[in-house]
Amino acid sequence: MITVTKTFLPSLEEYHTLLSGVWERGWVTNEGPLVIELESALKKYLGVKHLFFVSNGTLALQLAIKALNLTGDIITTPFSYVATTSSIVWENCRPVFVDIDPDSLCLDPRLIEKAITPTTQAILATHVFGLPCAVEAIEQIARRYRLRVIYDAAHAFGVDYDDQSVLNYGDISTLSFHATKLFHTGEGGAIVTQDDALAKKIAYMRNCGHVSANQVVGLGINAKNSEIHAALGLCVLPHVEELIAHRRALTALYDALLIPRAIQRPMPSPRAEINYSYYPVLLPSEDHLLIAVNALNQADIYPRRYFYPALTNLPYVAAGASCPVAESVASRVLCLPLYHDLQESEVERIATIINAHVLGPSLCV
Ligand SMILES: Cc1ncc(COP(=O)(O)O)c(C=O)c1O
Structure with missing residues (x-):
């Protein structure tokens, strides 16, 4: 079975070495050494000033909204994972x-400017698929309207814009280290800021x-992460460059x-250095997408919408x-399988199925 993604797991020996330290210290959470x-x-x-390892990317978003004291309208993207919007609503703001x-x-x-009103307080935008x-x-808009x-x-782990981390833009950037992400800690996330007071x-x-x-x-919540998750991250991090290189080759x-x-x-900006974390394609229509998905599923291949x-x-x-x-893109977008041990022959099979079924006689465009 070929799925849209597959978690990269480092060797158990590497992980075990770090875990034995946790067992020796008996220190499992609360800002431990790992x-x-x-x-x-x-x-x-990443080349960032302040970074806080937290339990997941959703809590990172909620904390970001809370730390900025937002209580009103937040301009946001309709094309992202549900957590981008749910965090706004959860924090009693309006998307x-x-x-x-x-x-x-x-x-x-x-x-953006057309949507700004006296109750607008912030912009929450997603670098979707790691494209800045x-x-x-x-x-510029945020400065003009004090948002x-x-x-x-x-x-956007490891994504650069103009030769520096894209995480250095805005007041706060949030990351997810969920097991499906390029760099992961099983579950996890981070909050990044350059602002000392916010940090x-x-x-x-x-x-x-x-x-x-x-x-x-002051008011807080338990968004800490543990030594067990940190140990996994410390084992995955040294492999990130090779993971990106392999995904770049499969993308090509x-x-x-x-x-x-x-x-x-x-199309990413030419000023961006992207991380090849996903391989999204837009099909000509939702009908073409459903036909392609069905053909891929028949071959035991499971892309995701x-x-x-x-x-x-x-x-x-x-x-x-x-x-x-966004409505049109959401109805036609498909992420094709892309992960560390996906084989070239599997990419060839996937591409052949898509070409044949999207351009096939019944739906020739
Ligand atoms: C764009 C986006 N934002 C937020 C999240 C939430 O991250 P987490 O699953 O770590 O809570 C995800 C997770 O997939 C995501 O894709």
Whole structure:
């Protein structure tokens, strides 16, 4: 069976070595030495100033909204994983959807200003599939209207923009280290900021408000992560470059084999160094997509409709302005299998099935 992704697991021996230290110390959570080591290794690898390892990428988003004291409208993307919107609603804010750019599939900066009202407080945009948002345009708008900016960078581990980490844009960026991600800790995530005052606040907020055992300085929640998860991350991190290199090679192979008439690919900014974490394609229509999925499933291959449906359709969001680009993209987008031990011959099989079924006689375009 070939699935859309597969978790990279380091050797059990490497993991066991780090775990034996945990057993010796008997120190399993609450800012143990492995959590501290992982945070400092990640800061160095990613080139960021402050980074807090947390329980998952959803809590990272919720903490970001809370740390910025947001209580009103947040302009956001309709094309992302559900956690981007649910975090806004969970924190009692209101998502205001603005359509996406058809090339990058990220929030379209040309449409943001029209959606700003006196109750708008922030922009929460996703670097979807690790393709950077139009960070400069978004920040210009944010400065002009005094809005805060959060980037959901769940897919953007190791992505650069103009030769520096894309995580350094905005007030806060959040990461997911879920097992499906390029870099993972099983479950996990991180909050990144360059702002010292915000960092101080996030440090106690993720730790139930504690700054020391007997001192609680403000409202917090338990968003800490454990030594067991940190150990996994420390074993995965040294492999990230080789994981990216393999995905880059498989991406080039898919690009060479898939017939452009059958699929369309999102386009990253030429100023971005991407991480090849996903291989999204846009089919000509939802009918073509369903035919391709069915043919792939028949061959025991399971791509995923990331992200379907568009978030404007969630049952807990109010109807707002329509987002035709996101609606169209969500109905036609498919992420093809891409992972560390996917074989070239498997990419060839997948491409052959898609070309044949999308361009086949019944639906010839
Ligand atoms: C864009 C995006 N944001 C947020 C999340 C939430 O991360 P987590 O699953 O670690 O809570 C995900 C997870 O898949 C995601 O893809």
